[in-house]
Amino acid sequence: MATSEILEVSDPSRLPAAPVVSVLMVAYNHEAWIGAAIEGIVGQEYADGFELVIGEDCSSDRTREIALDFQRRFPNLVRVITSAHNVGPAANHARVIAAARGSLLAFCEGDDYWCHPGKLAAQARLLQENPQAAMVHADWVRSRRDATGAWQHRPEHSEHARLPLRHLQGDLFHAFYFGRILRTCTLMVRRSALEAYKAAAISRPAYRFEDTVINAYLTSRWSVAYWPEVAAVYRESPGSLLRSGVASKISFLRSSLQFDSDARRFFADRADYPQAYRWELAVGMALWALKGRDLAAFREAVSDLWRHFGILGGLRAGWETLALRLPRARRRREGQR
Numbered sequence: 001m002a003t004s005e006i007l008e009v010s011d012p013s014r015l016p017a018a019p020v021v022s023v024l025m026v027a028y029n030h031e032a033w034i035g036a037a038i039e040g041i042v043g044q045e046y047a048d049g050f051e052l053v054i055g056e057d058c059s060s061d062r063t064r065e066i067a068l069d070f071q072r073r074f075p076n077l078v079r080v081i082t083s084a085h086n087v088g089p090a091a092n093h094a095r096v097i098a099a100a101r102g103s104l105l106a107f108c109e110g111d112d113y114w115c116h117p118g119k120l121a122a123q124a125r126l127l128q129e130n131p132q133a134a135m136v137h138a139d140w141v142r143s144r145r146d147a148t149g150a151w152q153h154r155p156e157h158s159e160h161a162r163l164p165l166r167h168l169q170g171d172l173f174h175a176f177y178f179g180r181i182l183r184t185c186t187l188m189v190r191r192s193a194l195e196a197y198k199a200a201a202i203s204r205p206a207y208r209f210e211d212t213v214i215n216a217y218l219t220s221r222w223s224v225a226y227w228p229e230v231a232a233v234y235r236e237s238p239g240s241l242l243r244s245g246v247a248s249k250i251s252f253l254r255s256s257l258q259f260d261s262d263a264r265r266f267f268a269d270r271a272d273y274p275q276a277y278r279w280e281l282a283v284g285m286a287l288w289a290l291k292g293r294d295l296a297a298f299r300e301a302v303s304d305l306w307r308h309f310g311i312l313g314g315l316r317a318g319w320e321t322l323a324l325r326l327p328r329a330r331r332r333r334e335g336q337r
Contacts, residue, residue: 006095009071010079021050021120021188022100026092027110031061033235038070040114042077046121053079054110055096058086063110093210097194105189111235112185115141119231123188126225134193134222137168138186138231151235158230159183167324169226173270176215177277178324182224184211185232193218202266208255213263220267246292253285257304276324278308279317 023041027034041052052074056064064082071078081099097105104124108114116138123136130136139160143153159180160168167175175181197203197217207213218224260278267273282304289297309317 005083006099007082007084008079008099009068009082011071011075014075015051015079016049016076019049019051019102021046021048021104021106021124022102022191023050023052023106023108023120024055024093024096024100025052025108025110026055026057026089026096027059027063027067028057028086028089028092029059029061030063030110031059031066033113034063034066034110035070036113037108037110038067038078041108042070042074043117044114044120045117046124048121048124050077050120051079051101052077053081053096053099055092056080056082057088057092058083090206090210100191103191105191105194107184107187107189108232109185112232113235114185114232116229116231118229119227120188122227122229123225126227127188127190130223130225132223133225134218135182135187135189136225136227137182137188138227138229140183140186140232140234141230143233143235153233160228165226168224168228170223171219172224173216173219174272174274175324176219177212177274177280182211182215182219183232183234185234189214189218193222196221200266202262205259205262207259208252209259212256213259216263216267220270246288246294249288250285250292250294250297253281253288256281257285274320275309275313276317276320279305279314280321282308 025034025037025041027037030037038052038054044050054067054071056067058064064080067078067080071080079099081095087095104127106120106123119138123138126136127133139158141153141158143151163180167178167181172181194214197214200217202213202217257278260281264273282301286298286301286305289295289301305314
């Protein structure tokens with residue numbers, strides 16, 4: 001991972017002296033989408049003081065130019081963190097967290113956007129009212145390209161429709177890995193909780209992701225609050241880690257399996273560690289390996305399933321997975337009628 005001197009473009013005289021919330025945005029080659037992402041943040045109806053910290057990682061398109069234009073237009077809100085050379089997603093994410101001044105941190109990557117102007121105010125209030133909660137999340141929708149190339153989403157088909165509250169608030173350690181629930185673009189997190197995570201051993205290995213690791217740690221130590229409104233739109237943009245081809249997907253799943261091995265040791269005090277997580281990873285790896293005709297990866301995945309689950313354990317883990325995913329399957333069938 002390359003390193004580079006951090007450069008900041010901001011106007012300290014116009015920014016809030018002590019923002020309650022720092023909104024963190026990492027951006028790389030997001031020219032087509034970052035304008036909408038920033039608009040959704042600067043349009044928030046929040047009176048207690050917040051800032052937007054954009055980590056621009058030397059994009060090859062107009063991403064930096066657009067970010068700097070918003071900084072000039074909104075000097076009371078926007079800070080742009082960049083450098084002379086690309087540092088990669090992990091370092092970019094780390095430097096915006098380090099630059100943040102708020103006690104509460106919210107997240108929105110440059111290809112997603114917020115669709116509710118009350119998101120910051122409502123989530124900050126929920127954390128103030130629930131001191132035992134380390135974070136708060138909200139409902140969201142997916143945006144995909146249609147046959148014409150236009151981005152489309154259906155607000156009435158939110159990702160949390162039909163999910164019971166036990167999967168959305170309170171103790172969510174059993175579902176920390178389930179991407180429909182703790183979607184990053186909907187989260188607001190206490191800075192103190194994130195600092196505790198950074199000090200923990202589980203944060204130190206270099207996995208190909210960090211959001212699941214953070215969610216695992218925070219849900220194991222604190223409860224989660226929930227705001228039941230559609231707050232964000234998640235774009236399934238091309239070129240992302242999970243949409244960069246079969247080899248990238250298999251590499252991601254291998255890294256996830258390594259995290260699961262580490263997590264089982266780190267969370268040994270939690271009898272409710274979700275066994276279905278590894279089952280989903282190994283089954284997913286087997287299916288992607290078949291698609292890519294990667295015989296070695298397929299054998300690795302099948303061997304992992306047998307070693308960790310056997311027949312009865314695999315059936316139990318499969319049932320746990322079905323219990324989380326069944327509501328979505330029902331909604332899909334109803335939408336096709």
